[in-house]
Amino acid sequence: MERRRASRLDKVEPPATIAAGERARQLSRQGRDIIDLGQSSPHHVTPEHIIEAGVKALRDGMTNIESPRGLPEFREAMAEKLARHNGLDVNPGGDVLVTPGSKQGLYYSVNAFIGEGDEVLLIEPTWVSFRQQVQLSQGIPVAVPLSEEEEYAITYEGLRRYITPRTKAMVINNPNNPTGRVYTLTELEAVARLATENNLLVICDETYEYFIYGSNKHHTLAALPGMWERTLTSYTFTKSYSMAGWRLGCIVGPEALLEPLLQIQEHTASFVSPFIQMAGIAAVTGPQDHIEDWRAECAGLATAVVDRLNAVDGVQCPLPQGATFVFPRFSMERTSVELAELLVESQGVVITPGIGFGESGEGHVRIALMRSPAERVREGVERIATALETL
Numbered sequence: 234m235e236r237r238r239a240s241r242l243d244k245v246e247p248p249a250t251i252a253a254g255e256r257a258r259q260l261s262r263q264g265r266d267i268i269d270l271g272q273s274s275p276h277h278v279t280p281e282h283i284i285e286a287g288v289k290a291l292r293d294g295m296t297n298i299e300s301p302r303g304l305p306e307f308r309e310a311m312a313e314k315l316a317r318h319n320g321l322d323v324n325p326g327g328d329v330l331v332t333p334g335s336k337q338g339l340y341y342s343v344n345a346f347i348g349e350g351d352e353v354l355l356i357e358p359t360w361v362s363f364r365q366q367v368q369l370s371q372g373i374p375v376a377v378p379l380s381e382e383e384e385y386a387i388t389y390e391g392l393r394r395y396i397t398p399r400t401k402a403m404v405i406n407n408p409n410n411p412t413g414r415v416y417t418l419t420e421l422e423a424v425a426r427l428a429t430e431n432n433l434l435v436i437c438d439e440t441y442e443y444f445i446y447g448s449n450k451h452h453t454l455a456a457l458p459g460m461w462e463r464t465l466t467s468y469t470f471t472k473s474y475s476m477a478g479w480r481l482g483c484i485v486g487p488e489a490l491l492e493p494l495l496q497i498q499e500h501t502a503s504f505v506s507p508f509i510q511m512a513g514i515a516a517v518t519g520p521q522d523h524i525e526d527w528r529a530e531c532a533g534l535a536t537a538v539v540d541r542l543n544a545v546d547g548v549q550c551p552l553p554q555g556a557t558f559v560f561p562r563f564s565m566e567r568t569s570v571e572l573a574e575l576l577v578e579s580q581g582v583v584i585t586p587g588i589g590f591g592e593s594g595e596g597h598v599r600i601a602l603m604r605s606p607a608e609r610v611r612e613g614v615e616r617i618a619t620a621l622e623t624l
């Protein structure tokens with residue numbers, strides 16, 4: 234007997250990144266030489282001292298129930314990092330919620346404040362899951378497409394046009410996945426002004442905060458005047474510490490804003506495994522040198538990849554300011570999904586179709602710079618460029 238699934242799932246689409254990753258794993262298992270430039274998590278194994286801390290905690294018996302808010306030691310370590318790196322003075326007692334991966338925490342953030350008919354501004358192109366998380370919460374995602382010609386710049390007037398009496402929140406991802414934009418203080422002040430004037434909740438995703446190139450500078454939105462009380466900021470251990478498989482992230486904000494998120498966690502994931510949080514403490518308090526190595530490698534790769542792709546007729550690829558991707562535009566008859574399929578089937582290279590990042594992402598593909606070792610990224614991009622030159 235056919236069972237009808239809940240109608241709120243009708244508009245939810247699978248993430249373009251996961252579909253590409255699944256295809257890569259399937260073809261690799263069949264023995265094909267596949268270069269994975271699809272998903273964004275680094276290929277590195279988690280640094281040794283972090284693994285050791287997790288294993289030690291397991292052996293110490295930290296395998297049981299923990300507080301839904303997170304270990305106090307973890308929240309204190311995060312508070313210290315936030316003061317040092319983000320200019321945020323938080324109370325570790327109530328202003329940090331530890332979540333199983335930041336994706337889960339972001340979903341709590343949307344689900345706790347967005348209901349039927351509430352509009353959420355999404356600065357596009359944007360990460361694959363925000364739109365779907367708003368749909369899952371029965372809200373209305375409102376795309377604010379930024380213009381590539383204007384280097385995806387945010388302006389107050391540009392945002393204000395999308396405000397209606399139903400606008401409740403906006404989502405900003407800084408640095409942006411997939412465009413690599415790192416927003417200037419002036420752009421963030423525009424966001425702050427709009428949010429304050431319209432009493433918006435702001436969900437700010439700072440996943441790629443350590444991947445900043447050239448003279449660009451990362452600013453934490455919640456540290457701007459008037460923003461702390463209306464902002465939920467998301468952090469993850471997936472990128473900077475290569476801990477995707479551990480599922481560890483946290484949402485930072487005033488205790489009163491975190492309360493409804495905590496309520497959802499209490500009835501769903503319950504808590505994050507304590508031994509994983511111990512590994513997370515080692516990550517934030519231990520040596521950070523690997524981050525600079527990974528960042529520098531990514532910066533070098535970005536330059537090389539952009540140069541190679543811009544040498545192809547019909548391809549335009551801006552140099553990213555941050556994050557771990559390039560996001561070239563191609564001009565041809567094919568859609569980004571068709572191009573992604575062609576590249577995987579004929580060249581054995583997995584990339585993510587731009588449409589996964591919103592309508593304004595069509596005509597682009599996203600190439601991840603950290604999913605595979607540097608020499609494989611170069612080889613993969615060479616295969617892509619050669620294929621585009623012969624199409």
Ligand SMILES: Cc1ncc(COP(=O)(O)O)c(C=O)c1O
Nearest residue numbers: 334335336360410440469471482
């Ligand atoms: C912008 C952004 N936010 C959130 C996430 C989710 O990371 P995780 O759930 O592994 O912490 C990702 C991962 O790709 C991302 O790129």
